[in-house]
Amino acid sequence: MLEVKDLKKSFGSLTAVDGVNFTIEKGQIMGLIGQNGSGKTTTFRMILKLLNADEGSVSWNDQPFSKEFFDHVGYLPEERGLNQKMTIEHQILYFARLRGKKNSEIEPLIDGWLKEFEVVGERKDKIKSLSKGNQQKVQLICTLIHEPDLIILDEPFSGLDPVNAGLLEEGIRKARDRGASIIFSSHNMNNVEELCDNLVMLKKGRQVLYGTIREIRESFGRTRLFLESSLSKEEIENIDGVESVSGVEEGIYHIQLRDAEVGRQIFDLATRDGYIPTFSQQPPTIEEIFKQIAGEIDE
Template identity: 60%
Template sequence: MLEVKNLHKSFGDLVAVDDVSFTIEPGQIMGLIGQNGSGKTTIFRMILDFLTPEGNGQVLWKGQSMNKQVYNVVGYLPEERGLYDKMTIEDQIIYFALLRGMKRSEIIDRIDDWMQRFQVKGSRKDKVKTLSKGNQQKVQLIATLIHEPELIILDEPFSGLDPVNADLLKDGIRYLSQKGSSIIFSSHNMSNVEEICDKLLMIHNGEQRLYGTLKEVRESYGRIKLYIEGGTWTQDQLANLDGVTEVKPLSQGGYLLHLANPEVGANLYETLTQGRYLPVFNQQPPTLEEIFKMEAGGHHG
């Protein structure tokens, strides 16, 4: 288990990280979200002991401080990509895996499986410089994950990947999660976080703004969105109902109503149905993307 406690870090007058704490259990996937410059990469660097936390900040792996012995069970993909382009795919992967304590024979046995898992176009003997940018990124991901690390830290791993290749990466992350890896990744794509994360952490201007499971975070905002289909109500009529703050027509039919508070929904149900069948009446909390915009913009609710 990874335990991060009370992380602080300043650079001169800039407070980059201010009292951030979280835990990741074995097999859990956590998404780290926040705007550019919010402190995500600084958090990663403190976890990896590249930067030293200030004050009483601590990073513990299985109850012990991070040390050189732990590094062999860590897989880290930095935001700044870097490969030796004159090396072959095989030599590149072997080089990084040997640094993580794997045996050469074990690495060679796994390369084809991981190349197939990520659908790398090319053979293991091709030089990295002959690959497309996307396939180079896949090779770096393989070099990060091939030793099946117990702790995986991925800084913007989906950056530059098309939807098909992003799905391959998600499958790879799930595979290692099922094998017990503790995984944390940063992303600007909220759908990636919603799709595969057990929990999330949002950082804004270095401060911990949101933390918990996706359901906990969304439900904390209340079910203030109401989807309806059917009936004879017009947009203007819906907008004039008590407790409705905004009405938007949906391209697939029906309307999305924004409510002043979740309790409005119960009264609206009686008003909108009037004893008649209404095919869709679905009250939901805001999406993660909407919550992100609220928090990044400084508005809650």
């Protein structure tokens, strides 16, 4: 279990991180989101002792986190870094040795990992011969192949197409299923919503959201409504408490509510003649919540 308590970090007059608190249990995935410059990478670096926190603490399984735990960590930094002159095999073995693994432990695993991540290249190929996407997959393998207990991924989906992003998602789930504690940052809210148990959002270094995905979404109210009925757009727009109505096509609408309770009124009106194909009232997505909070003016 990773526990972060009241982390703070300043650089001169700039407060980069100001009071971050969260816990990641064994077998859990946490998303860390926020705009560029919100403090995500600084938080990762303080967890790993690459930066010293001004205040606060980080513990792993109830012990102060120290460099002695590094063999049990998988870290993918935002700044990718592979040796272009090395072969795929030597690069993977090099990083594994840094985590206390012997060549004899890792060599038999390499072909399986290359196949799992669908790397286009042979283990004897040099890194520089690979496309950027395949280089990124090799670095992900370097991060995961020693089966770390704590995995920290800084923007792991950056630059990956949907197919390769799916391969990474599957790799993250497998690590979770064997009991790893995982935290990753991403600007793709779909990845966060699909993968994560919990979520932290930072804004200008301050923690503004923390909880399970469901708790956070529900806290904003069920103000999104998808409706398929014979009601006209004008009828819906005239209901007090409806903020906006966008028509996918005639009779199919996306409705934004100011008050979630208005959904009952719309349901009663839409079903006055009986059956309707679709009525789905939902809380906002994580992407919509992100945009709302990011756009709020700080007082």
